[in-house]
Amino acid sequence: MSTYLFKNGHLLDPVTGTDGVRDILVVDGTISEVRESIAAANAEVIDLAGAVVAPGFCDMHVHFREPGQEHKESLASGALAAAAGGFTAVACMPNTKPAIDTAETAMSIRQKSAHFPVDVHPIGAVTKGREGKELAPMAELHAAGAVAFSDDGSCVHDTKLLRIALEYASMFDVPLIQHAEDPFLFAGGAMNEGYMSTVLGLPGIPRLAEDVIVSRDIAVAEYVDGNYHVAHVSTYGAVQAVRAAKEKGLKVTCEVTPHHFSLNDEHVRGYDTNTKMNPPLRTRDDVVAMKEALRDGVIDAIATDHAPHAIFEKEVEYVYAPFGIVGLETAIGIAVTELVETGYLTLWELVEKMSTNPRRILRLPEIRVEPGAQANLTFFHPTREWQVDVAQFRSRSKNSPFHGAVLRGRPLGIFNKHQFVWML
Amino acid sequence: MSQLSTNHLLGLDGVPREDIELILNSTDTFLEVLERPVKKVPTLQGKTVVNLFFENSTRTRISFELAERRLSADVVNFSASTSSVSKGETLLDTARNIEAMKVDMVVMRHAAAGACEFLRTRCTSRFINAGDGSHEHPTQALLDMYTIRKSLGTLEGVNVCIIGDIAHSRVALSNIFGLVTMGANVAVCGPPSLMPRHIEKLGARVFTNVDEALGWCDAINVLRIQLERQAGASFPSLREYRNTFGITVERLDGLAKPVLVLHPGPINRGVEIDSEVADGAAAVILPQVTNGVAVRMAVLYLLGTKTE
Ligand SMILES: [Zn+2]
Numbered sequence: 001m002s003t004y005l006f007k008n009g010h011l012l013d014p015v016t017g018t019d020g021v022r023d024i025l026v027v028d029g030t031i032s033e034v035r036e037s038i039a040a041a042n043a044e045v046i047d048l049a050g051a052v053v054a055p056g057f058c059d060m061h062v063h064f065r066e067p068g069q070e071h072k073e074s075l076a077s078g079a080l081a082a083a084a085g086g087f088t089a090v091a092c093m094p095n096t097k098p099a100i101d102t103a104e105t106a107m108s109i110r111q112k113s114a115h116f117p118v119d120v121h122p123i124g125a126v127t128k129g130r131e132g133k134e135l136a137p138m139a140e141l142h143a144a145g146a147v148a149f150s151d152d153g154s155c156v157h158d159t160k161l162l163r164i165a166l167e168y169a170s171m172f173d174v175p176l177i178q179h180a181e182d183p184f185l186f187a188g189g190a191m192n193e194g195y196m197s198t199v200l201g202l203p204g205i206p207r208l209a210e211d212v213i214v215s216r217d218i219a220v221a222e223y224v225d226g227n228y229h230v231a232h233v234s235t236y237g238a239v240q241a242v243r244a245a246k247e248k249g250l251k252v253t254c255e256v257t258p259h260h261f262s263l264n265d266e267h268v269r270g271y272d273t274n275t276k277m278n279p280p281l282r283t284r285d286d287v288v289a290m291k292e293a294l295r296d297g298v299i300d301a302i303a304t305d306h307a308p309h310a311i312f313e314k315e316v317e318y319v320y321a322p323f324g325i326v327g328l329e330t331a332i333g334i335a336v337t338e339l340v341e342t343g344y345l346t347l348w349e350l351v352e353k354m355s356t357n358p359r360r361i362l363r364l365p366e367i368r369v370e371p372g373a374q375a376n377l378t379f380f381h382p383t384r385e386w387q388v389d390v391a392q393f394r395s396r397s398k399n400s401p402f403h404g405a406v407l408r409g410r411p412l413g414i415f416n417k418h419q420f421v422w423m424l
Numbered sequence: 425m426s427q428l429s430t431n432h433l434l435g436l437d438g439v440p441r442e443d444i445e446l447i448l449n450s451t452d453t454f455l456e457v458l459e460r461p462v463k464k465v466p467t468l469q470g471k472t473v474v475n476l477f478f479e480n481s482t483r484t485r486i487s488f489e490l491a492e493r494r495l496s497a498d499v500v501n502f503s504a505s506t507s508s509v510s511k512g513e514t515l516l517d518t519a520r521n522i523e524a525m526k527v528d529m530v531v532m533r534h535a536a537a538g539a540c541e542f543l544r545t546r547c548t549s550r551f552i553n554a555g556d557g558s559h560e561h562p563t564q565a566l567l568d569m570y571t572i573r574k575s576l577g578t579l580e581g582v583n584v585c586i587i588g589d590i591a592h593s594r595v596a597l598s599n600i601f602g603l604v605t606m607g608a609n610v611a612v613c614g615p616p617s618l619m620p621r622h623i624e625k626l627g628a629r630v631f632t633n634v635d636e637a638l639g640w641c642d643a644i645n646v647l648r649i650q651l652e653r654q655a656g657a658s659f660p661s662l663r664e665y666r667n668t669f670g671i672t673v674e675r676l677d678g679l680a681k682p683v684l685v686l687h688p689g690p691i692n693r694g695v696e697i698d699s700e701v702a703d704g705a706a707a708v709i710l711p712q713v714t715n716g717v718a719v720r721m722a723v724l725y726l727l728g729t730k731t732e
Contacts, residue, residue, distance in 0.1 A: 194622060195621065195622040195625055197620070197621070198620040198623060199437065199597075199626070200537060200538065201537040201538075201556070201557055201559025201560065201594060201597060202537045202538070202557075202558075202559070203558075204621065270541065271537070271541050271542060315514070316514055316516070317515055317534070317536035317538065317539045317542060318536065318538045318542075319536045320536060
């Protein structure tokens with residue numbers, strides 16, 4: 001029998017409405033007591049003075065590379081990175097090799113992850129092989145545990161196919177997650193199209209490529225009353241379209257990555273390929289728009305788009321480098337530094353964006369920090385300063401533009417599925 | 425003797441006016457060397473220069489090689505195609521090899537923007553960018569500027585218009601940076617579909633009517649149209665391009681004042697420029713080639729002899 005007593009932590013639980021210092025006693029993975037002061041003789045005591053305790057964080061957008069490219073990240077190494085970053089759940093995108101477009105692949109991801117302290121939820125492909133032509137077996141995928149559908153990495157570009165997918169997915173009440181990017185406007189771009197792409201001579205990806213797809217998709221979602229989620233919004237235009245959709249009361253949600261609310265296209269100067277991701281880093285104005293949309297509730301969730309690549313793959317000419325950066329282990333630090341310290345979000349709202357809302361979007365069971373519930377907890381220190389060192393990452397890949405950055409807000413550990421992972 | 429402020433020449437973005445002036449003034453000296461019966465000076469004796477060309481450009485390579493040999497450098501040519509990235513060694517492998525070979529200077533041409541910067545940050549040699557994708561081609565811009573200065577006496581206040589595919593042109597970008605720094609008035613002219621975003625923020629005025637542009641300027645720099653890439657994709661046809669933007673005798677004859685005509689070569693006769701213009705009195709296209717060797721000698725000399 002294992003007993004843990006988490007003492008003096010500041011509990012922020014949007015579900016039960018708790019905001020205050022509490023002691024939490026966990027016996028055999030189940031919360032037995034939540035009170036202002038608990039004494040327990042045989043418990044392992046963890047002093048959380050100054051730290052926050054929250055319902056387990058959920059990253060609804062990660063790329064674990066298993067099956068197919070385990071040299072970048074396996075399910076196991078990805079789960080370790082998630083735990084180190086303070087997440088108890090992730091949803092992994094289906095652009096594996098092969099794609100998660102069959103029940104067998106979805107099932108095998110769940111089986112391989114069953115014993116991890118982090119819940120790994122597969123997202124099923126919308127189309128077979130993510131090729132945008134024929135629907136994947138969505139009912140079978142859903143039955144095998146797919147929590148959403150997406151062709152992420154590629155846009156579902158055929159409007160009729162999108163309509164059918166939204167209609168079909170509505171019977172499972174799960175969202176279709178769109179990688180919103182017009183492939184013709186994208187046309188081999190490497191960074192945001194604008195002043196910086198002109199100065200650096202790099203082919204541009206216009207903001208228009210995202211704006212037109214989000215606007216079109218919302219029209220389709222309205223028409224079929226679909227459940228539509230925009231992955232990694234990055235432009236002012238996209239969040240304005242989502243804002244309008246929400247004002248109309250449509251079932252439209254969206255997420256933003258930490259890099260899109262903290263870095264802009266000026267960081268591409270120097271051609272560091274760790275500034276290359278898709279969607280690309282946008283302009284200063286877009287970064288401000290992301291923060292304001294988070295504050296206003298237009299953006300529901302923070303998701304990392306954790307995209308591991310090996311050093312040899314990234315250490316190449318900018319235009320040839322693959323898109324994407326790792327994000328799990330820096331998410332809390334960037335979010336606290338860029339959003340909480342600057343006054344855009346309270347810690348309470350941060351917990352909503354990183355736990356409550358993504359779980360609600362994916363229809364995962366809500367987490368209550370109260371007696372009788374399974375303990376599913378994230379611990380982080382909201383003011384502790386630390387310097388990012390990619391060598392310390394649990395992720396198998398180190399492709400981060402935040403190496404060396406000094407951040408405030410440090411993940412401390414998680415408790416989930418009877419397992420306590422402590423990072424200090 | 426004054427020195428350049430930089431150890432490398434990767435582009436003209438951010439290069440101070442004093443550096444450009446020093447290069448252009450030194451070019452005068454080397455042009456004089458090229459007029460001598462013995463066109464060789466011992467300036468870079470004992471220095472090794474590698475011409476690292478990942479993209480074919482016989483012209484630029486020969487111009488650099490002549491400049492290097494006339495400065496008595498030891499010259500090594502390395503050509504590699506990057507048509508397939510997956511094949512052969514990576515740029516990082518190349519960087520490690522250069523570092524191991526103890527090369528003094530590297531002249532580099534590559535199809536990818538930023539490739540020269542990539543090697544520069546990983547090697548201790550001195551680098552000259554001989555063209556990286558659609559980014560910069562600083563020695564081409566310097567030779568263009570030198571040619572204009574020599575013909576018109578100054579760059580200050582001179583109206584220069586660059587005509588053609590601005591969006592995919594390293595020549596245009598380097599010229600804009602350099603000319604603006606030197607106090608020239610710069611304009612670009614071409615189909616709006618080949619105009620990069622926010623080009624005006626670099627200080628360039630934008631024309632879409634070539635006759636208006638010609639009426640405004642003292643010198644034009646006519647860019648080569650990449651036949652294979654663009655016809656049909658960014659504008660309807662080569663015929664329409666020639667009729668709308670081509671530099672023809674008729675267009676030049678109607679002007680109130682003469683215009684100096686530059687072209688970085690190779691020329692598509694009858695597309696961006698007609699033969700009568702390219703071979704006519706207003707053109708300085710062949711002097712550009714001669715000046716190119718002298719400018720490159722100046723750059724190689726200034727970087728190769730620069731002390732830390
Ligand atoms: Zn995506």
